[in-house]
Amino acid sequence: MGSNLLFAFTTSAQGLLWGMFALLLGQVFSDASTTKGVTFGLFGLLYIIRMGTDATNLSLGWFNPLSWVYLAFPYVKGHENWTSIILTFSLSLILLVISYFLELKRDVGAGYLPEGQGRAQGKKALFGFPGLILSLEKKMILGCLIGSFVLGLVYGSMFGQMDQFISNNKTVKEIFVGNETAASAIRGNFMVTLFSILSILVAAFGVVLLIKMVGEERRNRLEALYALPLSRAKVYFTYVLTAIFSVIVAQFLALLGIFIEQLGNENVLSFTEIMKSGMIWLVAVIFVLAILSLLMGLVPRFADVIWVYLGFLLFMTYLGKLLNLPKWLENLSIYSQIPKLPVEKMNLPTVSLILILALVLILIGYKAYERRDLIIG
Template sequence: MKQPLYNTGVLFKTLIKRDWFKLVFWILGMLAFAASGAGKMEVASNPATASTLYTMFVKNPAMVGLFGPTPINNPTNYSLGPIFGQTMTLITGLTFAIISIIYVVNRSRKEEDDGITELFRSYSIGKLANTTALVMELLLLNLIMAVLLALSIEVQNVAGLNHLESNFLFAFTTSAQGFLWGMFALLFGQIFSEASTTKGMTFGLLGLLYIVRMLTDVTNLSIGWFNPLSWSYLAFPYVKGHENWLAVFLTFLLAFLILGISYILELKRDVGVGYFPERKARLHGKKGHFGFPGLVLNLEKKMIIGWLLASFVLGLVYGSMFGQMDQFISSNKTVKELFVGNETAASAIRGNFMVTLFSILSILIAAFGVILLTKMVSEERKNRLEALYALPLSRLKVYSTYLLIAILSVILAQFLALFGIFIEQLGNKNALSFLEIMKSGMIWLVAVIFVLAILSLLLGLVPRLAELIWVYLAFLLFMTYLGKLLSLPKWLENLSIYNYIPKLPVEKMNLPTVLFILILSVFLVLLGFGAYRRRDLITG
């Protein structure tokens, strides 16, 4: 086909018809995540509360590394608008990015792996038509989300968040990240020959740039202009005199530049292949690869190793924040006014920081476990398990293998992250012991295991709805990230499993609650297996 864009419009209409429900669900979910808390943050408009938040979130370098910076240098100017902008811009941009990466990989490289793209190419379809239709859909999705997000914040008419231009700047700087990272996923999809590798490399780059921005935000904010992820908040919405649309322009400019490179690479390659040659297979398999557990581990080893290394590196980065936390405690006089006595202030601030840090870290680890466990249903959709079940292989072995690999992997990942924190903070004056860090950090694995138990139940009962677990993970992140700032209903807080985990070292250990959650998790796993053993295999 000489015209590479031939019948792009037909494919675009097909994509919209196929995905309209999912797209509407994503839009509503993003609005609920990013805009619903605007009205609940009015408590921060109180001058005393704002002054306290300014000390904790602006002057504290450790919290800047987590939430992002703000150019405000006077606590009297730290009103509701800047508070919302600082706490929500980065996390919203990351959420847009994650959704786009997953969607683009599934609709591009994954469809090549499954042979769908090759089927399309057998008709009168241009070589770039499918990619262009996908790009048009992604761009339209992010533009619609940006407009609706800005308007949804505006109509709430919250003092400090009722400036239309600031709302549009916030909405576009975050949605632009979604489009940019969709283009990164598209680019890696041309380079690598498998969907899993494409997704892993794109998320790897996102994680690397996130770690880099944590360091540059604390040391030299101007360096952030060389980091595309930092553009999500360098527009500084809601900060008068610092609002900058240049970040939005640069994001879209880079996105279209990456799109152009992707076009060139796609035109020069065949369907189903990439630019990195596939490794030649062994003539004889290793002994460890025999048996079903060995097969699963062999297929997932690259992703597992990558996540384990990333967890350790992230732990090292987080560990460096403890030194910054100690400097903040010892040098900031305002801290003495927030708590009673120096020792109480130091331990309370450090303890609350550990709770926030370890809970967010555990949610990331939970996402790792979810990805591993959902491999069971993805292999089922590709009819690979059906072929294996022709052998003397029980459903119990399949179910338990995927579940145990996921659980053991998240335990090891959490341990490595905490070990990285321990190593990096050893040189500090008030360094925490290995036991203190492990006790405070490993307790969150109880919540992670509960999340995997819910997923195992979904895989057994309603495997086609298993992706709903991502909605619950997003809810957990929202509650952990902003729950303390918002006056949310008690019943909503109670829906978060993290609300029941003992927050060591701030709170005392609650062994009965922990045991109850673990027993409930086992019960959910058994229910899931009972349903999995009785249901039919899904296809397609």
Template sequence: MKNCFNMTGMLFLHTLRRDWLKLLIWAVALSLFTGGFASAMYEIYGKDPAGLMAMYETLKNPAMIAMLGPTSATAETYTVGAMYAHEMILFTALVFAIVSIMHVVSRTRKEEDDGTTELIRSFQVGRLANTTAVVIEMLLLHLVIIALSTGLLQVQDVPGMDFSSNLLYSASLGMQGFLWAMIALIFVQLAAGAGSARGLSFLTLGFFYILRMATDMNAPDGSWFNPLGWSYLVNVYVSDSWLPIVIAFVTSIVFIAVSYLLEQARDLGAGYLPERAGHAHAKERLLSLPGLVLRLQKIFIIGWLFALFICGAMYGSIFGDMDYFVSENEIMKQMFLHNSDYTIQEQFMSVLFVILSLLTTIFIVGSLMRLVNEEKKGHWDQLYATKLSRTKFYWYHVIMASILGVVGQFSAILGLYLAQRSVMETPLSFWEITKAGIVWIPAIFFFIGILSVLIGWLPRFTMIIWAYLLFTFFISYFGQMMEIPEFVTNLDVFSYIPKIPIEEWKWGAIILIKLLALFIIVIGFIGYKKRDLVSE
């Protein structure tokens, strides 16, 4: 058994040397996401007890419990810290889980599929050495995140958020990241390849998220059997229980042991789950480029359309509580109430579609990014060698992304319409909501243009699009409250879109954005047609 771990230390140092920059960026980003908004939350709610109670009542809405999880706080114990954890902890746990799953699968099964693991094992390296190195790396990463996020919460010095509670909050999220890394490690052994391992891990994550919706509402004790439930069952800033942390840690150790047993018993490159037998002949639609690309993105597209519909429905479900929620909170009035001629719901909807449109943008950026990602992996090489032209590759992906942008936005619109119709005595009409949603489509197309230029001229730097997307979210959502200079705001394409219905249509700006998006898409095409192929 000792030989199974031979050279673990060397592999760990090698892995750390290779991943240190990525891990550092993740540690800083996740720490900022975990604890960076506490002081802002206190400024909004800490000095406004009425607003805090309005938030408490709003988050007791069944739809909000289904989305964010429950809280053990009462009206008397619902502090800014309790609200911060209530709003943040579950969604942040999902982010930690996603990052951990992607990294573990990439550093284990994907390298096995690529032949890297076979090369390493040709030396005097133990069968479990690489897996152990990844386990140590993930443990170290989450310990660093716990330390950074706890320190970040401490320096903000928010009343009621003391060191022990801040440490518990950070530890809960760090433990979630490590736990889901070990869950992914199990699927790495079971699945037949990296894609299957990743898919099974995300499917399990989604299953437990949906399962906790039912248990949180109907059988709260059942959430103790849900790995995601251990994130918010710590009841941080209320009663501070470390028991879920202990359960998650012990479960992680068990998963490590199980994954070791599974890896020892299987052949390199093999899995325990049987592979589905493929068709003897390709279906006719796979013989065309559109059919092939749609097949490759089928799960991605269906998942995102469903997610956008659910997000629209979640937001629409709180329309019935908006009058009380906003009227009692001065900060919320500053964010949402600008024109007395319109209802709170109409004005809230104008801000809400900024968020939904950004989610749609993430969807279509992810879809179009596949054009260059598949190229970097060499998956297009055999197709490039055929009579298929780059023109078809480029324009099909761009057109598909554009269509998906429209369909995705309408999915969110439909979810919002159906949900608000079920909770409001006088619901908004479908046409009113549709107008408020479709006006953002030109800005969504603008992101297609920016990514097209990057794909055509700077294919190795396409990740820049995510930085601009994050900038757009920050300016669009917080710009008005933080009084950001106008020249900075003008860099945000979303700032030129009228907030329907409280603002008039700006046909000139909308048409100009559409034309500019088309122009830079063409510029991107020129670069894509001329440049050399790139690889990882």
């Protein structure tokens, strides 16, 4: 009972803490988009720092609020620690108080950081809709691309730790010494898990980019643009293609980071092997974006449901096999249909079918978007 309560408090306390971080940053910046981007950026930075402290010195995690969630050690008999919960709620309260006083002294609709002055004359790229979208989203796209590369560097360091684990652990060494096939299987399964989780994070980046179309529509900004000679096809496919191209580059940069970081290891993976095993997951990412495209065309008010599916994908990737869940539930995850390179062989018919289905969903979404009314408010 005590461990269950501790676990519940660790998750809920972290949710409250990051809500308070967003509240504080909402006072600093004048628009929700920047606030959201900086909050996710801070979360990503602390996540990367946490991965480093987990691998080197666990005690350093006490200086990172994101590490407090596991330093409570729920379900570890004799090591349950409520200190991290107290720290999390205390920091949340401090952030709430600071946000309150900042809110009292700022103007409505304004932030503490001054907004940058616009150019006297717009760039030529802004005269086209694709250029406008890239101009509005370039900071977030650039930040996510850099974050993907850094995340790849962090993940790449894990390959060296895995090799050390195989060579230094006495039991594992006895099992796998002289058995290169078994050692390769462990390394291959590690790559499958790592690359699939990485691609889910990249998919979340693509969803944020693509769902912006619905966000702009709800704010009645697209309605003003449609007063110009602008087709719905151009709007729809600009958002879709921007998201797809961005996730491809993000996945590539993450894998490039992994390749560079693991170059100093004893068993170095080739650039081709990493790219083949990692880029295949883009098929699943594109399918997720295709589902979102369909939702935006048919039921735009429920487009946020895609986050539920992404959460389901992450859950199945992490715990699906451990919990021995029903096969039909596993099949609901598009990730279960992707060939697990290099453990499995390439399945070109399956991959082709998924990409064709994704294209069909995108086209159906466009047809629905072309015929439906715009969201008002």
